[in-house]
Amino acid sequence: MRIRRLSDWLPTTNKEVKLRGWDELDVILFSGDAYVDHPAFGPAVIGRILESYGLRVAIVPQPSVHDNLQDFTKLGTPRLFFGVTAGCMDSMVSNYTASKRRRDKDAYTPNGDKGFRPDYATTVYTKILKEKFPEVPVLIGGIEASLRRVTHYDYWSNKLMPSILETSGADMLVYGMGEQPLREVVELLQKGIPFSSLKTIKQTAVLLEEGEKVPKNKNWQDVEISSHEVCLKNKKAYASNFKVIEQESNKLYARRIFQDVGSKKLMINPPYPTMTEKEIDGSFDLPYTRMPHPKYNKRGAIPAYEMIKFSVNIHRGCFGGCSFCTISAHQGKFIASRSQESVLKEVDELTKMDDFKGYLSDIGGPSANMYQMKGKVQAICDKCVAPSCISPVICSNLDTSHKPLTELYQAVDKHPKIKKSFIGSGIRHDMLVPEFNKNADPKELDAYTEEVMTKHVSGRLKVAPEHTSDPVLKLMRKPSFTYFHKFKERFDKINKRRKLNLQLIPYFISSHPACEPEDMANLAAETKDMGFQLEQVQDFTPTPMTVATVIYYSGYHPYTLKEVKTPKTKKEKLDQHKFFFWYKKENRQWIKDKLTKVGRTDLLQKLLPPDNSWRKNKPGKAKNTFNDAVTFKDKPSRRKNKGFKKKRR
Template sequence: MQTNKLSDWLPTTNKEVKIRGWEELDVILFSGDAYVDHPSFGPAVIGRILESYGLKVAIVPQPSVNDDLQDFTKLGIPKLFFGVTGGCMDPMVSNYTASKKRRDKDAYSPNGDKGFRPDYATSVYSSILKDKFPNVPVLIGGIEASLRRVTHYDYWSDKLMPSILETSKADMLVYGMGEQPLREIVKLLQKGVPFSSLRTIKQTAFLVTKDEAIPKNKNWDDVEIQSHEVCLKDKKKFASNFKVIEQESNKLKARRIFQNIKERTLVINPPYPTMTEKEIDASFDLPYTRLPHPKYNKRGPIPAFEMIKTSINIHRGCFGGCSFCTISAHQGKFIASRSEESILREVDKVANMPDFKGYLSDIGGPSANMYKMKGKVQSICDKCVAPSCISPVICSNLDTSHKPLTKLYQAVDSHPKIKKSFIGSGIRHDMLVPEFNKNADPKELDDYTEEVMTKHISGRLKVAPEHTSDPVLKLMRKPSFKYFHKFKERFDKINIKKNLKLQLIPYFISNHPACEVEDMANLAAETKDMGFQLEQVQGFTPTPMTVATVIYYSGYHPYTLKPTKTPKSKKEKEEQHRFFFWYKKENKGWIRKTLNKLGRKDLVEALVPEEETNSWRSIKPKEVKNTFDDAIPSSRSSQKRKHKSRKKRR
């Protein structure tokens, strides 16, 4: 078996550059993440893509910004440009919790150590480079740059911010998946076209001064959105921008967007069409070592890598369009699926790695069960402006067959070194319910569900209904909770049929726009009635370029421009979150008092009846802890059994 050499990774130091025999570099990349040479890590993908074009590429992972800034100068000046990314996550999400507390760990740093990634890393790195090398082009990309390309609300500073091109001083921004625009950028630079003349490349953005002519393109229509200065003064007009931005981001024939920022104009060119199978295969088939750079061997494991080192990404994109999610904003709503052959090649590579134990942690994607799904008639998709293909109903033009996915799982499992392949990505349970997914063959949906339950999970299946309130779900662009009930019926049926004893674990969100205290109480009551004690829960975190974040900041829904309420104060958020944990001793009295004030005695009886509240007061803290640590029941009957066992202990 081949042993990796230091030169198998992109160079990170002058010594490693010399090992390759290079005298100068074409591109130097700066990243907020530690360098993991794996197709799930964006900086590695960009480096390998550039390398495949014959360029000499180096990467500076997590450069220090707290010293003499030598990390920014040690590799010299690249012939073509500097590339900058904040990393695989927005640095503010990496660094802070939903309550704005600094996180104890950074999943993309060795040993999970924090402090190696500055806040707003893309702007920090890019500004340093422009200050030190004003004449060298800086190209920014990745999720932080992509989602901050226009005027956006920044939750952590509680401010409306201009395009990141303004704050970073960068020359150009690539948004979304970078392979296609990078190919065109490099092609033109290699022909001798100056970087400053790259103005008509799709999926890029840049700023021009008032006296610069904006390049014409006879194939593009243009649209101007409200200026940054207008947005600062008028929240409703800021909200109105988002509808244009979201629709143009997801159209196959999109318009070029203009926005004035002070004395300059932001130009956002239309996106590329969805990557073809051949294009996405080419990206995943590059010579990744699939390992962290050896420089980290003594610093400890990188948590994000440990999580995905035996996982296989089978597609990009998500047509769910959820109001709180940024996946479609960054990866697009149309699915780009890899070929089965490319996936199986990667499976074989993982299976033959020295420390492989026979288990794949995930065969998935942004949503695990969207592989190979697309429009039946392409011309209909070409004209579509809907942000979601499955909300409020599944589009009749969408092919939702799960057959290719079921076949893929079986092909993966036939590899002689694979003992079991897990599905660790989220599964859209609503698409497995025939009453909702009317396009599909019910037997095919049951076959897929049974395949997953019998062969690809271990004890628990996690799904995300997100809420129980229909008005909140409608705003979320999620289906009615009744379809979760329907899915649970099918889940329980297969559980009994196969004698599996699996648990269904639902994820929920509190504090989402349009969510009231009564909605959370109803959620708690309905899930309790179904036999759940919730543990997979989260509070809504406003991140740039989502419908929900626009509502959170402005108070208006960007599509209707009607006022929409959002829980914003710390007290409101904490109170909503408490309803998830109705079963905890310290919450029961507060829940009774709150619901009685609202006149909802029905919910009091459903959640915390008097006799239950009193009996819980007599339990000692240690006993309470043990009760809370019980496994989550998957049916109401098991919940009753738990209550009986409690009575015995008392």
């Protein structure tokens, strides 16, 4: 048993600062999350990164904004700057459901208690700091700042908002993963360059004052997008902006983006290249305690920590580019993978934890099966502007070999203290179908699928076809549902041959842009025919910086500027839900009337045949334990689920 000292964590109080013998701090971080010193928690990563640069860093987790604001002043004035983040989630996503109801729990707070994170936390914290310390620079980052760096639609207030730099008054914004830009910020500050002069650092954004000269960089090309004021008046202009923003965010050689905001000018510098293996290993190999701060010992467990406590993140980024997902907007579409050595080192650390019982809950990432995947010819990737590498087809230049991932799983399982390692992250089933992934070796894909099914699943394998309608799937940047059928065939074949008795759990989204009621009726009929009976469904939630959200607000697709219909009203969303629940007595007459009216008696025959055979042949029951997802009725697994609840995005 390893005995931890209070000084093993970054200090959170003056007492802890003095324990380290410091009389001054270089950087003070403010976070909307409780402080968990773990590589899966962004505020801890930033703190440890800054510490590795030789800085004296403290963190103030979940400062109170309801009293005399002493949490903002108790540690004094930092020598370099304040850092502010809302935490691991956008504060509005954390605080509210898709129906705008305040959530009952906050997963990043001890005991799941709510009320410790204010709405629009980044802006609230920054305004307080600028009021208390007007001369001290404030640098904002994290997913909330990253996804709100430019004019964006805010679903909860139902309006367009300008860059969070404008609303918060912050001096600089770091978007995406912060290790690389922070290194340059610190190096320049340590050389004596004033914070106000840091205008040309990659992967940062700043607001230039009226009349301020635009800093030159001979290596960058510039592009101007419609101003915030134009966007307020013209939804099509707002939509067209997003194509530029998304493409430049995912380019290896991007242009610098400018947008007028009132009398000021927003300047978003190009992103850094994808982190190298050495760089990402360095971030994960920092001296994390991997535990919550001892101050929470008597307050209860932190749900988000308990969920990932015994999991390992093996890569960052996602080349799927799904139109409803924010991963590529924050982490990028190019994959940054850790070395096998770094992963095994972390696994070994996990096995030494006091309450480790031999089970890893996840070896994964944003998508479980993208580890070590990249372009075969880098020069082709250098010129690419496509937002997705696998939609509408898998790029011929993408190496989709699953062999390194299969070998990693096998290396992890060889550790003498590992009884079983689970794959809790979502798997891209489409990449395991040879008819879709035509570049891959079918035998290799089957070997990976069988490895996962036989050794890394406890009862259920979750995948995300998302819909059955090809037009909706095309807009989602997802493949045809045909490939889910083909994957299920392979899944069933392995399941039967190996006598596994596993369940396949697909996820679906309702009320997505371009989705009509008939599409939902067809989804219900097709999944019913496959043996699934839906019990819950995830409703589309418009979050900043996604194609689907731009369509939801503006009514236009940002790449074509063609109109796209989106269900918005409560009635429209409820109608789509009713088709999922075709087996409920209260919905049957409504479904009959609706499908008869639009002449789709074919779907009516499938959902509610006149002989009432659907009553006799209803599938059995099985609960899905995943939050905000679809659940199904099917035959329950007898295996104990040693996996864990995991939020999808």
